[in-house]
Amino acid sequence: MGCSQSATIGIQSESEIFPGSTHTSQETIPNRNKRVEKLPALERVSLNNVREHHQRFSLCSPTPGESHQTRIQLQNFDELNHFEYTFINVLLLGESGVGKSTFINAIVNYLKFDTIEQACSGQPIVLMPVSFLLTVGDNFEERIIRFGNEDPNEDHHHPGQSVTQHCRSYVFTIGTRTKIRLIDTPGMGDTRGSDQDNLNMQHILSFINNLSHLNAICILLKPNESRLNVVFRSYFSQLTDFLGENIRNNIIFCFTNTRGTFFTPGNTAPLLKEILGKFSIKNIPFKKSNTFCFDSESFRYLIAIQNGINFDDYQKEEYKESWINSVNESNRFLGYICGALKTYPSDEWKSINHAQFQINQMIRPILETIRNLFRNLILYEEKSSTQLIKLCPSVVAHSSTICIKCNRVPKDYNEFWIYPDDLHTFSNKCLNCRCSRNRHIDINYKLDYELSNNVNKQFIDEIKLKSDQLNQAIFEFGCFFVDTSRTLKTNDLILSFLNQMIEEENQICQLKTNNNLNLILYKQLNQFKEEYEQRQNVSISNKNSINLNKIYILSQNISRIDLIEKQIDVIKQYHRTYMNEQEKQLL
Ligand SMILES: [Zn+2]
Ligand SMILES: [Zn+2]
Known part of the structure; x- marks a missing residue:
């Protein structure tokens, strides 16, 4: 790729494309590549309502020579049947456009690759295909950057509109006994209006109603928001009204693009505090311990490189460091949801x-x-x-x-x-x-x-x-x-x-x-x-x-x-x- 222009990662829009159910990669990962991540002791939860789905898809190849760094545990299919796993259920909520799909892809790759160099020479994990617009060079030419195979049946003519209209879950294994289930939800503030938002909320409630437990509700936000969407308040309060007030301790906040705010929540923090103060459920914690600041742009940088975009040395350094920060936050996130948080079983949801x-x-x-x-x-x-x-x-x-x-x-x-x-x-x-x-x-x-x-x-x-x-x-x-x-x-x-x-x-x-x-x-x-x-x-x-x-x-x-x-x-x-x-x- 002879693109010599350096790129400004100015993400304008993102469309999210879901894969069909035909991913059948049969590649297996050699045993030597497995590393057992020591996680804090977990409260065991039997998964009585959700039968597991052992569909294989998108197995990633470990980076040669660096595979010992792999922290996402990759399992042989047969092994799955011999273990009882503890599932960590994480519900992701965010306004349309906050970049939930990118976040899901990014966090899995942060957990797999310690450095951006490893990610570049390895094969990033595609949990779901994502495409976004990137402005390149002095004239801000627009390039569509794609990650993963697109589903030809999806409509890509409306980038920016939330494509996720149903809840979807993504499961990956950590260590030998733990699986993380990230539940993606329809974006709040749907462009089709508040009726659609209410339908979305009903859908989310009926989805989580089938879970045996929840571990975390993860609110995705951008730093430096000038105002928080009204829908955000309504969504959030409907959810807490449904789950009962004891859910407060399982709420966590993730900020997606925090490189510009030095990995802090920026101006969104005071807005959020104000809203939390007005909720019917009091004392929802918003502290460093339950707040995580990532930089999804470093993940997009990785994908841009793989799409043949070149960057100057300054940008390379910047994203290198940003990747490491995001890796550290991902590990802290994992430790928190698997360790500090007490499981919230469905028989305690009362409202x-x-x-x-x-x-x-x-x-x-x-x-x-x-x-x-x-x-x-x-x-x-x-x-x-x-x-x-x-x-x-x-x-x-x-x-x-x-x-x-x-x-x-x-x-x-x-x-x-x-x-x-x-x-x-x-x-x-x-x-x-x-x-x-x-x-x-x-x-x-x-x-x-x-x-x-x-x-x-x-x-x-x-x-x-x-x-x-x-x-x-x-x-x-x-x-x-x-x-x-x-x-x-x-x-x-x-x-x-x-x-x-x-x-x-x-x-x-x-x-x-x-x-x-x-x-x-x-x-x-x-x-x-x-x-x-x-x-x-x-x-x-x-x-x-x-x-x-x-x-x-x-x-x-x-x-x-x-x-x-x-x-x-x-x-x-x-x-x-x-x-x-x-x-x-x-x-
Ligand atoms: Zn009919
Ligand atoms: Zn009819």
């Missing part, structure tokens, strides 16, 4: 928002079970039937929806008409119909129905008991919703699902002439809804105080009822599969 989130996940399982118990009681009472209807939940793919506009054909189960779950796959548009997005309801499991024959008096009594227990739970959850809805500006999801079920029965009754049983069900569901609303009204006028513990105990008890548990199990499977798809492992 109104968190409880509501758990309830929301159970709404469909509970209400579908209630509807089916109603059906069975009607069958027994009206027909003295010996055949009952059984719910059979099954796992679905992530983009599964049901179209509420398309005609569905009800199926007959012992003279009960039931709409089957006709699945439509929705990505950018529906692959099965032409209806719009808002006509499609996301579902996280599918219900089928079967007839079973084991009816006796005792069985019917059990059904009545369960039905009563579930009805009471729904009333409690409904009251919890109205008692707390001043802080939760969301719709009553129980009521809207109830309305949807009632509407389905209404449609069926109009569609079918032999509709006796469905008509009774329709009436019973309406009565149920009336009672639900009455209970809510009583709760509002009583101004009941909120008993969060009672709600947690109730939702736990309900989730252990076999009919509900089966449905929740397939929902969990659905989430696990999704999280595995979003995870890249550096082996």
Whole structure:
């Protein structure tokens, strides 16, 4: 490359490109290249919710002769199966444009290469492809610098717009027993507006809700900000509202481009202090010990060199030193998240928002079970039937929806008409119909129905008991919703699902002439809804105080009822599969 101009690293924009799942490098790392990093003793956490994904990708070659410096432990695939790893889960949050993707790539390379010379002669690790604009030479010509193979399906015409719309996680191994999972999140302050920001936040919450624990929430910032985004405050407070106030000690701050501020937070520090002082959760620490200052530009310098850009001696010296500073900060970061920080297990996340989130996940399982118990009681009472209807939940793919506009054909189960779950796959548009997005309801499991024959008096009594227990739970959850809805500006999801079920029965009754049983069900569901609303009204006028513990105990008890548990199990499977798809492992 004959580019003799020296470069000014003036990064104007960055687009982040995600690799497909086809990285299949089979290169193995010789044993002599492994070095065991001694880390402080860790509290062991069993990873019970996230099944590990042993996908190989992007194995890096160690630098010949310098491989003993490798501090990221590289494992043979087979070895993975013999160890139980402690996972350190780190959630990364930052405004759009703060350079999260570059940060993730950079930190892995700082942990691998002690000096920039080693990085230059070695092969930098690509956790995800990144491209950015660089202005070069006296006339500030723009050059696009690329790192890693781009995915041809991605849109690169809007650099700067946050491409990360889903959470993704990147896992690498430290030492022999520890894996770091960096969770990348959609950027705050999305150019598509605050609705998108709220959607992003819901997505982040539903992602971390599947983790067994969190170790750190890492807030990425630039030094010398003139103001901190409003969205930043809203994101941050939503997250702390969800995780409960004990999360405060697991919050850390990482500054990405601090070479210009001599590796300090610069003017962002007073702004941040001011905002932290106004949060509902007090005493969030912001100290040297939980603050880390990197220089992502030294990583970009490395990539620029690999793209054939030349730099003058002054710049070379500058980035050489900056790399070493970043390496030191990365080691301190690692020591802190693996050592000083106490794990925050999910069973300690307690808050109104968190409880509501758990309830929301159970709404469909509970209400579908209630509807089916109603059906069975009607069958027994009206027909003295010996055949009952059984719910059979099954796992679905992530983009599964049901179209509420398309005609569905009800199926007959012992003279009960039931709409089957006709699945439509929705990505950018529906692959099965032409209806719009808002006509499609996301579902996280599918219900089928079967007839079973084991009816006796005792069985019917059990059904009545369960039905009563579930009805009471729904009333409690409904009251919890109205008692707390001043802080939760969301719709009553129980009521809207109830309305949807009632509407389905209404449609069926109009569609079918032999509709006796469905008509009774329709009436019973309406009565149920009336009672639900009455209970809510009583709760509002009583101004009941909120008993969060009672709600947690109730939702736990309900989730252990076999009919509900089966449905929740397939929902969990659905989430696990999704999280595995979003995870890249550096082996
Ligand atoms: Zn449709
Ligand atoms: Zn459709």
